[in-house]
Amino acid sequence: MPSISRDEVAHLARLARLSVTEAELDLFADQLDHIVQAVAQVGQVADQDIPPTSHAVPLTNVFRRDLVRPGLTQQQALAAAPAAEDGRFRVPRILGEEA
Amino acid sequence: MTDLIRLTAAEIAAKIQAKEVSAVEVARAHLDRIDAVEPAVHAFLHIDGDRALQAAKAVDEDVAAGRPAASPLAGVPLALKDVLTMRGAPTTCGSKMLEGWEPPYDATVTLRLLEAGLVILGKTNMDEFAMGSSTENSAYGPTRNPWDLDRIPGGSGGGSAAALAAFEAPLAIGTDTGGSIRQPGSVTGTVGVKPTYGTVSRYGLVAFSSSLDQAGPCARTVLDAALLHEVIAGHDPLDSTSIDAPVPPVVAAAREGANADLKGLRVGVVTELAGEGYQPGVLAAFEAAVAQLRELGAEIVEVSCPSFDLALPAYYLIAPSECSSNLARFDAMRYGLRVGDDATRSAEEVMSLTREAGFGAEVKRRIMLGTYALSSGYYDAYYGSAQKVRTLIKRDFDAAFGQVDVLVSPTTPTTAFGIGERTDDPIAMYRADLCTIPSSMAGNAALSIPCGLSACDGLPVGLQIMSPALQDHRGYRVAAAYETARDAAQGGPLITRVPELEVAH
Numbered sequence: 189m190p191s192i193s194r195d196e197v198a199h200l201a202r203l204a205r206l207s208v209t210e211a212e213l214d215l216f217a218d219q220l221d222h223i224v225q226a227v228a229q230v231g232q233v234a235d236q237d238i239p240p241t242s243h244a245v246p247l248t249n250v251f252r253r254d255l256v257r258p259g260l261t262q263q264q265a266l267a268a269a270p271a272a273e274d275g276r277f278r279v280p281r282i283l284g285e286e287a
Numbered sequence: 288m289t290d291l292i293r294l295t296a297a298e299i300a301a302k303i304q305a306k307e308v309s310a311v312e313v314a315r316a317h318l319d320r321i322d323a324v325e326p327a328v329h330a331f332l333h334i335d336g337d338r339a340l341q342a343a344k345a346v347d348e349d350v351a352a353g354r355p356a357a358s359p360l361a362g363v364p365l366a367l368k369d370v371l372t373m374r375g376a377p378t379t380c381g382s383k384m385l386e387g388w389e390p391p392y393d394a395t396v397t398l399r400l401l402e403a404g405l406v407i408l409g410k411t412n413m414d415e416f417a418m419g420s421s422t423e424n425s426a427y428g429p430t431r432n433p434w435d436l437d438r439i440p441g442g443s444g445g446g447s448a449a450a451l452a453a454f455e456a457p458l459a460i461g462t463d464t465g466g467s468i469r470q471p472g473s474v475t476g477t478v479g480v481k482p483t484y485g486t487v488s489r490y491g492l493v494a495f496s497s498s499l500d501q502a503g504p505c506a507r508t509v510l511d512a513a514l515l516h517e518v519i520a521g522h523d524p525l526d527s528t529s530i531d532a533p534v535p536p537v538v539a540a541a542r543e544g545a546n547a548d549l550k551g552l553r554v555g556v557v558t559e560l561a562g563e564g565y566q567p568g569v570l571a572a573f574e575a576a577v578a579q580l581r582e583l584g585a586e587i588v589e590v591s592c593p594s595f596d597l598a599l600p601a602y603y604l605i606a607p608s609e610c611s612s613n614l615a616r617f618d619a620m621r622y623g624l625r626v627g628d629d630a631t632r633s634a635e636e637v638m639s640l641t642r643e644a645g646f647g648a649e650v651k652r653r654i655m656l657g658t659y660a661l662s663s664g665y666y667d668a669y670y671g672s673a674q675k676v677r678t679l680i681k682r683d684f685d686a687a688f689g690q691v692d693v694l695v696s697p698t699t700p701t702t703a704f705g706i707g708e709r710t711d712d713p714i715a716m717y718r719a720d721l722c723t724i725p726s727s728m729a730g731n732a733a734l735s736i737p738c739g740l741s742a743c744d745g746l747p748v749g750l751q752i753m754s755p756a757l758q759d760h761r762g763y764r765v766a767a768a769y770e771t772a773r774d775a776a777q778g779g780p781l782i783t784r785v786p787e788l789e790v791a792h
Contacts (some may be wrong), residue, residue, distance in 0.1 A: 204602030240674030244730020
């Protein structure tokens with residue numbers, strides 16, 4: 189039976205960029221454990237030779253004609269930005285202290 | 288004037304063209320109704336009366352000038368689910384992450400609605416990023432079911448379904464990933480249709496699970512749903528999974544079906560979608576509907592689809608996996624919420640703080656579940672297996688549709704449950720999607736039509752009709768014939784039995 193520990197939830201939260209609280213770690217560890225146990229039954233087909241389906245309708249690559257069409261203006265693109273400066277997105281520093 | 292809100296969309300459109308009523312009067316009647324009942328129902332997150340009246344005025348000017356109607360639904364008010372972008376209005380997806388976000392572009396569905404002369408009243412409430420079966424996961428508070436205000440209206444499209452049942456709008460748009468159109472339709476006594484995957488553009492539909500998400504029509508009658516279906520469906524080069532094929536003739540099927548019997552039609556009852564966990568009142572109403580189909584001349588056979596038992600667990604691996612990838616875009620950099628940007632924290636810290644503050648519990652659960660299922664070491668056992676199950680479900684459908692024309696089941700195992708009843712038990716919540724998920728996983732067409740009230744609690748029950756991919760019109764034909772027979776047997780449309788809401792003064 190699979191089981192998800194509190195440490196594992198903390199690891200998943202880090203991977204998913206969610207700074208969860210201590211209380212959430214307890215709650216989610218319990219809930220995710222139950223959910224994973226409930227969905228684990230799909231594993232019964234794991235060793236069967238069945239082709240996977242990723243999309244309901246088979247996909248083929250499509251090309252469009254290489255035509256110029258209008259995109260967003262700089263002003264439109266920046267209109268919803270949390271912070272903008274000099275016509276650009278202003279973001280927090282991207283390097284950590286140790287860098 | 289209050290009668291205007293009880294009309295069908297087809298009737299409203301006809302009266303506008305016949306100059307019996309103006310589109311502005313119709314819009315006003317619905318805006319007045321919204322004012323009166325919204326405090327109790329809370330179906331909308333955003334209402335723009337001025338814009339609606341302007342759109343209605345444009346339709347009236349067309350009529351006055353003798354110009355042909357933009358579509359068979361010109362001038363009809365509509366409620367748009369808040370997961371589809373529309374310029375000049377916020378798109379929040381029921382999330383704090385996108386509070387107040389005004390998208391710089393229209394979804395293809397929105398554009399088609401506007402071009403068809405529909406009058407968009409506002410944006411409807413939903414579970415956050417369409418994850419949920421009750422609309423309780425909205426960051427802006429739950430929507431209430433007009434049949435019983437202490438109960439949920441289904442989800443994720445509870446706002447769209449409740450707007451119809453509360454007579455705030457005759458038409459609405461929903462989106463269905465695992466049942467988010469059909470299940471709310473079922474528990475509110477309204478019609479909800481999930482078209483074949485790829486037949487309605489996803490451009491401008493904020494993605495939850497891209498291989499499953501599909502927009503569709505919500506209405507109070509089968510014909511109204513079909514008319515709306517033809518407005519929004521069709522190939523779109525802006526959606527890479529859009530099918531370049533003619534729209535199935537759903538309006539013709541709805542019109543013909545309404546006056547026809549079902550002789551020669553073979554209907555399959557799915558063995559696996561009944562039994563333990565189903566409310567007796569739901570099963571009784573479903574069986575009565577099947578008896579009605581038999582009276583209409585259909586041949587009823589039982590069909591087993593054994594892999595449907597694995598559909599729910601496979602869905603709760605595939606959808607969270609795709610969601611964990613899709614929602615990575617909410618990174619606090621270019622739009623949406625940003626928290627903790629104090630000039631000392633790094634982008635990564637700001638990102639983690641923002642996502643923690645901006646997402647609700649269910650969204651976080653699914654992101655982490657998806658992250659887990661896609662992790663190396665678990666991939667084969669979970670995500671890989673779920674994709675194999677998807678193949679098995681498709682094979683079951685193919686085999687079934689080799690024997691029968693359509694499949695039927697209850698839309699959801701129970702009637703509307705109480706607000707708060709399942710919020711602490713995610714697995715109980717997920718079971719609401721038990722019957723709707725197989726068609727989501729296979730991508731075929733499925734709809735829900737009200738089939739009666741449960742003897743247990745007097746609340747609406749839905750009949751689900753599933754059709755093969757691109758054969759959407761089959762479901763409409765069966766639903767229209769059933770609707771006529773049901774109304775005759777039950778003494779009028781089911782929706783007229785919804786209790787009068789206390790209106791605000």
